[in-house]
Amino acid sequence: MSEERNEEIEAAVEAAAGTEAAPPAAGTPALELDDVGKRFGSVVALRDISLHVDPGTVTCVLGDNGAGKSTLIKILSGVHKPTSGEFRVDGLAVEFSSPRDALARGIATVFQDLATVPLMSIWRNFFLGNEPVSGFRPLGLMAVKEAQRMTKSALLEMGIDLRDTNQAIGTLSGGERQAVAIARAVHFGAKVLILDEPTSALGVRQSGIVLKYILAAREQGVAVVFITHNPHHAFMVGDRFYLLNRGRMIASFVRGKVELEDLIQAMAGGAELESLAHEISSIRA
């Protein structure tokens, strides 16, 4: 990643976010985990995880590979049930048995590669699972023109300007596809938006596009959970940061009270990174 590009995006995202970090909204958190743990047989995937996610903020969950990020997402999105602890949505304890339950409570998850159907047109993807109908549902006729118009305007609201919503979504770039998936979740009233590594497969520019839409969703009052292993990306948009390592919560930070270096340090396990940096510099020298 070129340093210059990175700074450019950082400056841009900073500008879009407003110079001041919005303080976490007062009141009930949209999502709350209280001492949640998950084991698969004898393997402890997560232990004593407590976090809360407020509406209108971006909560970043950071961790290296194997830190337990995927397990955490799966609990939040209703794929797995926690084996211990309490999971609260809008202050009420919940037990989801499928992602549909989570969706019904306004928790939408955008999975990295599994968000859209590449061969289908943009508007078909946009309305997938939420098709506008007249009459009996599965056989109801879709108002195609209306759907295309709504897709276009909903995407415009998020700042995505696509001329032809009839083109296959596979023809869009990876960043744009993620952006459409985010816009879709926001449009259909997601109160909590969980993003599973939305930038990990993308280049610098593309990542910038996605980060911009994360902030657009936040502006609309959505509680965004941004899962990533990239502290640079997290630092640019996050209001609160949780760091996972080996299934445990090792640190949490609030925007404005943490530097990027701290995040990187905490993520890589401080001392480890220092010795690595030393090793690398000795090779370079």
Add this chain to the structure above:
Amino acid sequence: MTNFETSTSNIAVDERVTRTPWYIRVMRRPELGALLGAIVIFIMFTVADTTGNFATLDGAAGWTDFAAPVGIVSVFVALLMIGGEFDLSSGVMVGTSGLFAGLLITELGMNVWLAILCTLVMAAVVGFVNGILVVRTNLPSFIVTLATFFVLKGVNLAATKAVTGTVRVSGIDQGDGYDSARAIFASTFKVAGADFQITVIWWIIITAIATVLLTRTVFGNWIFASGGDANAARNAGVPVNRTKIILFMLTSLSASLVGVMFLLRLHGMQAGQGVGQEFYYIIAAAVGGCLLTGGAGSAVGASIGALIMGFAAVGIPYALWDQDWVSTFLGVILFAAVLINLTISRRAQGGKK
């Protein structure tokens, strides 16, 4: 803010399609390849025709007679393929249904209409079993329906022999309601002196219904999504399994309808009827632009694919070519059409994928 807007606006310009010309939109149609192929083949057989009948209404009655029963099933085989699954038992199902209805009429003395109703219910059950086996076991539908194919093929022969002592069910014209059923499913109608089969009307109506179902209804959206990416579809809340099971049932029902049509038209049914037809259906669907991996295709395309087969079946003897070459001809058409479809769709998608 301003800073950021300028930095993204040039990204947006070089990455999106600035305009979509009409010919690109036409090229995106999945049935384009089949349509062009049909026109070329029609001209070819018109030129090669030695009887002077190919390009007349009588000729049309001939090739639609062949194409209609193939087309009726192909349309649903196409929907199933778009939904990401295969049905190799669709051909034998034609025979099973004809024999089942025939035995109900001749052995139990059942009213023809009631027998048809029972047969459709039986076909729906077979389709449901195919579907549930595919979604529950996660085995490829190729294997599951190949098994169904062979099971039914054996049942057709064994059950027919056991009940009638021959390999044929006959005498259904004695059943109550035979004449009225035949009028609906197996009669002919005249267009300017040419005798067209009523199956042609069924074929056109079914193609139209399937096209609306696929392109305009919510269920159609689910078909595309289930075949395009089942996981993404599930994540978006699409009931993928239910969609696939319904598609298997529709395919089986369409084969059953054709079985009933043959039974009424031929006054009986051979135990081997329909076997081998499944490949015609799949060829028609593939020629018509259905992606074998699912997620793209059209019902109209499959019907055009069936029409091309009708051209070949009638055009080859009219051209006084050896009839034995029909299959070879269809094989070449299949390969050429799929290759053309692939090239066109790649172009239309701007070289991606």
